[in-house]
Amino acid sequence: MNPCNLKHTMTIRNHIEATLVDHGLWEDEAKAVTSEAEQVESLKPMQGRWDEDTTGYPPQLLAVTWMSVKGHAIGWLKANKPKHFALAMLQH
Numbered sequence: 743m744n745p746c747n748l749k750h751t752m753t754i755r756n757h758i759e760a761t762l763v764d765h766g767l768w769e770d771e772a773k774a775v776t777s778e779a780e781q782v783e784s785l786k787p788m789q790g791r792w793d794e795d796t797t798g799y800p801p802q803l804l805a806v807t808w809m810s811v812k813g814h815a816i817g818w819l820k821a822n823k824p825k826h827f828a829l830a831m832l833q834h
Contacts, residue, residue: 744825745795746754750799751795752795752796753792753793753795754791754792754793754794754796754799754804754807755776755792755793757796757804758772758776758779758807758811759772759776759815760772761772761811762775762776762806762811762815765812765815765828765831765832766784766827766828766831766832767815767819767826767828771814771823771828774818775810775811775814775815775818776811777818778814778818779810779811779814779815780792782810782814785807785810785811786788788807808820812832815828815832816829816832816833819832
């Protein structure tokens, strides 16, 4: 099989973690935040969907999910790493 013909998919979890990294978190921090965020009440509708391909969802759903995870990330950083440089990036 030609690797050029393989379609790359990204899960919702991968998308959120990559966005957190883009906002200054290290990969292990992004995974920890996402893992905790999956249990947050506001993200309950996403349970069971974190490993699904992002192409099956409208961009608006990903944006709303991101906003909720972003809020959780800010709280996580304030509690665990209050001087983290990513706080400034996430709060603006």
